[in-house]
Amino acid sequence: MTLTEKAENIVAEFSLFGDWMDKYAYLIELGEESDPLPEDLKTKQNLISGCQSQLWLVAEYRDGKVFFRTDSDAIITKGIARVLTKVLDESTPSEIIECDLAFLDQIGLREHLSPTRANGLNSMVKQMKLYALVFKTKYENAG
């Protein structure tokens, strides 16, 4: 699946919810079922400081694709991080770098990624793109 297809899937999933309460209930569910990061990966280096909630991001590059893992001490933050990884995970570095996140507007979560929010999600997206850029430079431009 391409990144665009994954984004379309998420938009379709969220379109099922009539009101915001159901949407948040789903985000909480996503947060709860998202695998926690092992404690040894919850390092200062992987921490994205969001002031009120803590958010961790780990990225790996395998076979031309980027793999992300996230965790947070706040469940809604963790759920939204899960939405983002559902779309960005297992994509190529170029896809991630070019991704415009318009799907967030469609599912009504864009406000949570405002730089003035105290949850760190905005910095997390920046960090994801930065990882993609680093992997691209390191592994793809060499040859």
Place this chain on the structure above:
Amino acid sequence: MSLSIEYIRSLFPILHQTVHGKPLIYLDNGATNQKPKQVIDRIVQYYSAENANVHRGVHYLSAISTEAMENTRKNVQQFLNAAFDEEIIFTKGTTESINLLAHSFGKAFIGKGDEVIVSGLEHHANFVPWQQLCQEKGAILKVIPIQPDGDLDLEAFEEMISSKTKIVNVNQVSNAIGTVNPIEKIIEISHKHGVAVHIDGAQAVSHFAIDVQKMDCDFYTFSGHKMYGPMGIGIFYGKKEYLEKMPPYQTGGEMIEYVSVDEVTFNQLPYKFEAGTPNVGGILGLDEAIRFIQNIGIERIGEHENMLMNDTLKQLETIDLVKIIGKPKQRAGAISIVLNGIHHYDVATILDQLGIAVRSGHHCAQPVMRYFGVDGTIRVSFAIYNTQEEIDTFVHALKRVIGMFR
């Protein structure tokens, strides 16, 4: 007869709106409270008809601006029952007032090996300036410990104060958990040792009457925006005998009497501490906020808030997952809670969706959070315009939040 809450509410334009489709319930009054129309109008009126720089021009507008500003100084003097109007210094808020104090008092009175006492319940604004001053001067910072109920340990305080202590800094009401501190007792003990006392009144001035002479504090600080006034204006009160011995904080225009390349003489009080063009619009807004409080009566405000606060406490105590942080002997303005197992960010996010504004986080009081072993809380804080219905809606919403995370 006292004014009805319904009527008082109608004086606040901002309260009549919906947030995420729900009627706004504003319970973040400890961070800043809302402004009645008369305060907003006063600022508009100033810039529409009176604006001019103060203390400088001989022209008409400058004269009326100056007069309005100096009248406010007298009204603040009366509001605090200070002995002299030159003891009232305009600043941009509590934070600036405390930085002024730490800087100028520090320069005049604090040296290597001296001691400064702060309480463990302080906002960072009344903690960090003293910590920095002590580091700079080689002085020692001592902290009055908190007790499990959220009150300060006065016995420990009596043991730590000594002839080396130069100043004691305590807030009258804790912003983090709502404790009303026994400042009369703290001032009495300090004065027995000849030590100056500064009271941070940021969370007190909108809840009860202040009388700095009766209290006998040496310094008192607060912000206009936490008492129905505008942001960007605050007060630094100091006893004249201290202020006269303290050097200026900032230098520049207004505060100079004579200056040449080689020498300068500073203006008299209060201007010595008011460098640069003051926030005249803000000062006049504060004046109007004082009038608003006095029209309703501060006792009436306190009674109404206490009624709501006690009812909230009672309702919260019946909810299983709710843990109320601290059980101080006397409480004002705020209640801090944690929901066991649910992050404060999650709680505040859902409450926001329900139109309810509360504060979540560490409330700029990380040492307090650390003492209670939490990284943040949900704080509900009250004002005169809050209603019983809003409290019931809030408690109901909180139960709904708990249901969502189960």
